[in-house]
Amino acid sequence: MTDRITGIVLLVFAALYGFGAFRLKAGFGAGPVGPKGFPIMLAIVLAIVAIGIILRTDPDPVWLKRGAWVNIVTASISFIIYAYLLVPIGFIISTTLVTGFISQRFGAIWWRALLTGFASSLALYALFVFALDIPLPIGRVFGGR
Amino acid sequence: MEVFQLLGDGFAVALQPTNLFLAFIGVLLGTVIGMLPGVGPINTIAILIPITFALNLEPASAMIMFAGIYYGSQYGNSISSILLNVPGTASSVVTALDGYPMAQQGRAGPALAMSAIASFIGGTLSIFFLIFFAPLLARWAIDFGPAEYFVLMVFAFSTLSSLTGNNVFKGLVSAIFGLILATVGIDPQGTATRFTFGQMNLLDGMDFVVVAIGFFAISEVLQMLSETEDEQIVNTGVGRVFISMKEFTSSIWTIVRSSMSGFLIGSLPGAGSTIASFVAYTTEKQLVDEDDNFGKGDIRGVAAPESSNNSASVGAFIPMLTLGVPGSGTTAVMLAALLSLGITPGPLLIQDNPEIFWGLAASMYIGNIFLIVLNLPLVGLFARILLVPRWVLMPLVATLSFVGVYAVNNNPFDLLLMTAFGFIGFFMRKLGFPLAPVILGLVLGSLMEVNLRRAMIYSQGDWGIFFSSPITIGLWILTAVSLIAPIFIKRIAKRRRLLNLEGE
Numbered sequence: 001m002t003d004r005i006t007g008i009v010l011l012v013f014a015a016l017y018g019f020g021a022f023r024l025k026a027g028f029g030a031g032p033v034g035p036k037g038f039p040i041m042l043a044i045v046l047a048i049v050a051i052g053i054i055l056r057t058d059p060d061p062v063w064l065k066r067g068a069w070v071n072i073v074t075a076s077i078s079f080i081i082y083a084y085l086l087v088p089i090g091f092i093i094s095t096t097l098v099t100g101f102i103s104q105r106f107g108a109i110w111w112r113a114l115l116t117g118f119a120s121s122l123a124l125y126a127l128f129v130f131a132l133d134i135p136l137p138i139g140r141v142f143g144g145r
Numbered sequence: 146m147e148v149f150q151l152l153g154d155g156f157a158v159a160l161q162p163t164n165l166f167l168a169f170i171g172v173l174l175g176t177v178i179g180m181l182p183g184v185g186p187i188n189t190i191a192i193l194i195p196i197t198f199a200l201n202l203e204p205a206s207a208m209i210m211f212a213g214i215y216y217g218s219q220y221g222n223s224i225s226s227i228l229l230n231v232p233g234t235a236s237s238v239v240t241a242l243d244g245y246p247m248a249q250q251g252r253a254g255p256a257l258a259m260s261a262i263a264s265f266i267g268g269t270l271s272i273f274f275l276i277f278f279a280p281l282l283a284r285w286a287i288d289f290g291p292a293e294y295f296v297l298m299v300f301a302f303s304t305l306s307s308l309t310g311n312n313v314f315k316g317l318v319s320a321i322f323g324l325i326l327a328t329v330g331i332d333p334q335g336t337a338t339r340f341t342f343g344q345m346n347l348l349d350g351m352d353f354v355v356v357a358i359g360f361f362a363i364s365e366v367l368q369m370l371s372e373t374e375d376e377q378i379v380n381t382g383v384g385r386v387f388i389s390m391k392e393f394t395s396s397i398w399t400i401v402r403s404s405m406s407g408f409l410i411g412s413l414p415g416a417g418s419t420i421a422s423f424v425a426y427t428t429e430k431q432l433v434d435e436d437d438n439f440g441k442g443d444i445r446g447v448a449a450p451e452s453s454n455n456s457a458s459v460g461a462f463i464p465m466l467t468l469g470v471p472g473s474g475t476t477a478v479m480l481a482a483l484l485s486l487g488i489t490p491g492p493l494l495i496q497d498n499p500e501i502f503w504g505l506a507a508s509m510y511i512g513n514i515f516l517i518v519l520n521l522p523l524v525g526l527f528a529r530i531l532l533v534p535r536w537v538l539m540p541l542v543a544t545l546s547f548v549g550v551y552a553v554n555n556n557p558f559d560l561l562l563m564t565a566f567g568f569i570g571f572f573m574r575k576l577g578f579p580l581a582p583v584i585l586g587l588v589l590g591s592l593m594e595v596n597l598r599r600a601m602i603y604s605q606g607d608w609g610i611f612f613s614s615p616i617t618i619g620l621w622i623l624t625a626v627s628l629i630a631p632i633f634i635k636r637i638a639k640r641r642r643l644l645n646l647e648g649e
Contacts, residue, residue: 124544
């Protein structure tokens with residue numbers, strides 16, 4: 001059943017992608033295939049393969065328990081928040097927070113988790129900024145850009 | 146002979162202090178990440194790519210380090226297979242079949258020693274094959290036109306898709322998904338902007354480092370988060386790491402055969418060290434296992450996969466370096482790295498950039514010597530790394546991923562993309578879609594499109610050009626075979642209860 005749904009989702013995706021490709025306008029000197037030929041080809045092959053998946057299904061995967069879902073969704077959200085915090089509050093604080101959170105999700109008690117986060121962000125900051133000369137954001141609140 | 150002259154020049158490159166140091170760092174890192182479940186050569190190399198840019202490394206030096214990580218991981222991956230029954234990477238799944246029983250019987254030392262020795266022989270024999278066959282293949286491929294290249298890539302996708310995972314259709318979806326990602330941004334001939342949804346950040350397309358880290362590192366973190374961890378009793382007492390002369394002589398032909406088959410399989414586009422180790426194990430089981438001892442702790446069951454997966458990882462460089470068409474996820478990432486360093490691998494690489502090819506080959510000899518030293522006397526020390534708990538290891542993987550992704554463009558937008566791909570990658574794993582073809586698709590996408598369009602310009606719009614030469618026709622036939630053959634292979638594999646191998 002899972003594979004049927006996956007196959008249908010892929011078919012819809014192939015149709016949308018193919019339609020998007022079809023509407024592309026070729027500039028001058030694009031040659032006989034142009035910018036849309038290759039994407040349209042991909043859309044067609046994807047549609048065929050998607051039908052294959054619908055017709056020849058695998059057994060359903062073992063789905064996750066609720067706790068696992070909570071872990072995955074909260075972890076992903078923490079990555080997104082990280083992307084928005086990195087430049088404003090700087091690498092060290094934001095990385096300590098998100099890494100500590102992930103560590104806690106893997107079962108560490110809170111102070112060990114925070115320590116793991118702080119230690120790894122400090123070590124990587126030193127490695128990248130001082131040893132490898134790759135800039136990481138200091139944080140706008142600390143006068144960085 | 147000319148070969149030895151050239152190899153001598155290669156050693157001159159490989160023995161430069163920087164390159165010697167990078168080879169050492171590469172194999173050391175490779176051993177560690179190969180051993181740790183959840184970190185593999187693909188995400189390690191992807192994370193290191195921005196660093197090699199920042200350090201302004203020469204292409205040859207970068208390749209020496211990346212290659213060290215790849216073949217080094219083939220040494221390290223057996224350590225966790227043998228001690229924990231948890232393979233460090235997919236290509237040592239088979240090693241656990243006999244290695245873990247040996248460890249349970251208190252013979253972890255001999256199993257680890259055999260694994261290191263078999264890896265060394267496989268690793269060094271295959272470099273010989275590499276330096277003799279790669280130039281031959283390059284000379285043959287020099288006449289390839291755009292049509293041949295296009296069909297060759299179709300072939301690479303079909304083999305990789307059908308050999309990783311256990312559903313051909315799903316492998317193909319993964320490959321197409323990678324190709325679709327490659328079409329985002331300005332098209333390769335600069336005539337149109339495609340699928341950017343008005344996002345300025347997407348004009349240059351998806352950066353492969355961001356996608357690779359998302360798909361391999363972040364999705365792995367999510368995957369591990371979704372598992373309820375069993376308390377593992379880690380026994381890192383390895384005892385004396387040695388094998389007796391008798392054990393060595395009983396395995397030597399197994400090692401030689403497996404090295405040869407491993408190299409051959411590794412050099413095919415699509416079939417990497419995972420399949421090589423699987424083939425070597427089943428072959429040896431049929432050839433030498435008279436008293437049905439394989440699976441119960443037979444040392445030859447460790448020798449076969451370990452020699453072949455090392456050999457295959459060297460063989461995998463052949464299609465990548467001589468044709469510019471990689472056959473596995475790891476070599477695809479290396480190809481991407483070379484491309485962004487301004488080197489286009491292909492039939493002319495060996496001539497035009499001899500320092501890359503010969504320097505790499507020579508460094509592999511040196512790296513294997515480092516590895517045998519690291520893995521024989523020091524293996525007990527390495528095994529202690531397995532004691533690092535997940536709540537330290539996985540957050541560290543996440544942090545390294547953030548830094549690697551951010552360092553590409555200094556743009557937090559890439560972190561959002563990374564998260565999205567991590568999430569998608571997690572679902573693809575759950576649903577049985579292999580991930581290696583996505584990376585291959587992303588890396589080869591624009592090359593494939595360029596070759597398609599060039600061929601069509603030569604033929605003035607006639608699709609017949611893709612069926613007009615013996616090479617293209619031969620490749621189409623091979624493509625068809627690669628898509629149909631797995632159905633038969635799978636029937637055999639099912640009988641052997643060995644399924645579910647994911648590409649390395």
